[in-house]
Amino acid sequence: MIEFKHITKTFFSNKALDDVSFKAYSGEILALLGQNGAGKSTLMKILSGVYKKDEGQIFIEGREAELGSAEESRKNGIGIVFQELSNVPHLTVAENIVLANEPLKGAFVDKKKQLEVAAEMLARMGIDDIAPDRKLLGMSVSQQQICEIAKCISQNPQIVIFDEPTTSLTTKEKEKLFEIMRKMKQDGLTIIFITHYLEDAIMMADRCVVMKDGKVAFHGMMEGLTENQLVGFMIGEKASDFYPAYQNYTTEETALELKGFGGGVVSPLDLTVRYGEVVGLSGLIGAGRTELAHLIIGEDKAKCGHIFVNGKEVYIRNENDALRHGIGYINEDRRTGGLNxxxxxxxxxxxxxxxxxxxxxxxxxxxxxxxxxxxxxxxxxxxxxxxxxxxxxxxxxxxxxxxKISIGKWIASGARILIFDEPTKGIDVLAKAKVYEVIRELAKQGCAVLVISSYNPELKGVCDRIEVMAKGRITGSYGRETIEEELMLAQQR
Incomplete structure (x- = not known):
């Protein structure tokens, strides 16, 4: 069990944490929720020894703990699984799991013990399809994340923090992660689960803490709470719906048309987007949605088919060509592909x-x-x-x-055909609401918008029409009133 009592932290004149108090018990999952800037990261950095608190106390199993460094945090039984993986791809699974904590035999690393430790950790999590002597290079994101978790629990923590662990996972990979989290809970660990995905928090957590402006806005049982209630705690007011009011702005004028267009994992397909229209691309990770976007903007070379802009066939070799034809692409990874x-x-x-x-x-x-x-x-x-x-x-x-800056640079460019790739990935609910508002405003202004998203409620909330992709093909076309089950079935075809 861990207890925070009256934790305060100030940076210059900004009070990042203001009298924060709550408990997280052994054998439970506690969701830590809040907008970006609410204080979640600051609190976790204090817990991990990166920051020192200004005031207050932290108790672990009833004993006051001073966490002045990462080493002290680890010695107090605290482990963190970060959103950004810290694995070393050219090393093996076993080498990554014991990294910085290698078993020694004399002055040398004990390779046999290293493999034994890795096998034990993987078995503890119920993982039997990852070989300890396999290199991480080429493994899926979820497999690498499992190794990250194994590394964390190899240090025998009693408190484990999961920081946005599902951001880059497919549905099946996420299910496997949740299975591991439940196993850790059964083993009596205290799990602190930080996420922007409220549906995941509701499904997984026993209790939740919602933070707002550095304070605890809500602390209680998760059972019976809805997404709208949680959003309300985050923003301090009632939030019945954070999707904009719908109005159809679709014109008869075709902006972008693909005919028999494909390449790589994308099979030849047809797609049309009109000015004033928001078209969603639904599908599981690996369905070919991002790959299709890369073909459209010339980042990857199309192998077949034709692309038309304003009814005229065009040839796009790179992103600059795309921009000259009025096409802008908002990358899903703003840190590495969208912004400096x-x-x-x-x-x-x-x-x-x-x-x-x-x-x-x-x-x-x-x-x-x-x-x-x-x-x-x-x-x-x-x-x-x-x-x-x-x-x-x-x-x-x-x-x-x-x-917002990633989006704004393309709006400022004058591009009238805009492709949004996972536009709300890793941002809080208010920032999401602003992105939805911007997308609908662009449609109102006559732009043609293509939205790629793995979150079907988002597509239903913001799009005029939804196209579903699976295995590089378009497997269904649906109106905004479709039920989510139809979209999910089309994703499996």
């Missing part, structure tokens, strides 16, 4: 506009600093980005605000 986090907001917002040669940001053939600044301020206001100035470095913004 070390640069300013206005730098990131301006790049596609400069490439497109927009007169708003170019003067006499050169980048116009004043024009760029005006454009950045306008986009920041339009999207409700929380920042100190357009010159602030992007790395200092929350994930939700970074995502």
């Amino acid at each position: 986090l070390t640069m300013s907001l206005q730098f990131n917002l301006s790049i596609p506009s400069l490439v497109a040669g927009r007169k708003e940001v170019i003067k006499k053939g050169m980048a116009d600093d004043r024009g760029i600044s005006r454009m950045a301020e306008e986009m920041i206001g339009k999207l409700g980005v929380k920042c100190s100035s357009p010159k602030q470095k992007l790395m200092n913004l929350s994930g939700g605000n970074q995502q």
Whole structure:
């Protein structure tokens, strides 16, 4: 059991944690919920020894614990499974599991003991399809995550923190992870489960803590709570629905048309998106949705078929060609494929506009600093980005605000055909609501929007039409009123 009593942490004038108190018991899963910036990460960094609390006490099994370093945290039985995997791909499963804690035989690593420890940890989790002597390179994300969990429990923790563990997993992989979490719970461990997916929290957690503005907004049993109630605790007001009110803006004018188009894992397919229309692409991870987007923008080469923009056949060799034809792609991984986090907001917002040669940001053939600044301020206001100035470095913004910049740079470019790939991945409910609002506003302004999402309620909430992909093919086309079961069945075909 772990208990937080009156924990306070201040950074300069910002009180990140304000008198936080709650308990998490042995043999239970406690969901820790809240928007980005609510204080969850700060509290977990105190627990892991990265930050020191200013005030308050932490008790583990009734004994006060001082967690001044990662080593002290580990010695107090605390383990963390981070969202970003820290495995070393060229090492074996066993080598990763005992990394930094290798069993020794004299002055050398005991290879036999290393394999025994790995096998024991995998068996403890009920895993029998991962060989300890296999290298991680080429393994699936879920298998790598299992190794990360095994590494964590090899240090015999009593308290395990799962930080957004399902973000990159397929449905089947997520089920396996939850099976492992339940097994750990049965073994008497205390599980703290941090997630933005409220349906997962409701399904898995015994109790929950909702944080808002550095304080505990709710602490109690999960049974009987709904997603809307949890959202209400997060934002401090009633939240009956955070999808925008629906209105159809679809025109008769075709923006993007694919005919017999395919390549790689994508089989030849037909797809049409009209101006004013939001079309969803549903499917399991690996269905070929992102691969289709990469073919459209020329990141990967199409092997067959034709692509038409505004009724005219076009040939797209790369993302710059796509932009010249008015197509913008909002990457699902904003950190590695969408943004430069070390640069300013206005730098990131301006790049596609400069490439497109927009007169708003170019003067006499050169980048116009004043024009760029005006454009950045306008986009920041339009999207409700929380920042100190357009010159602030992007790395200092929350994930939700970074995502808004990722979207804003393509809106600013003038692109009228926009492809959103998992647009709400890893952001909180209010940031999601803003993204949904932006997507519907783009449709109202006459843009054509293609939304790729693994979360069917999201597609039903924001799209005019939903196309389902499975094994590289389109297996069904549905209106927004379709039931989720139909979409799920089409995903399996």
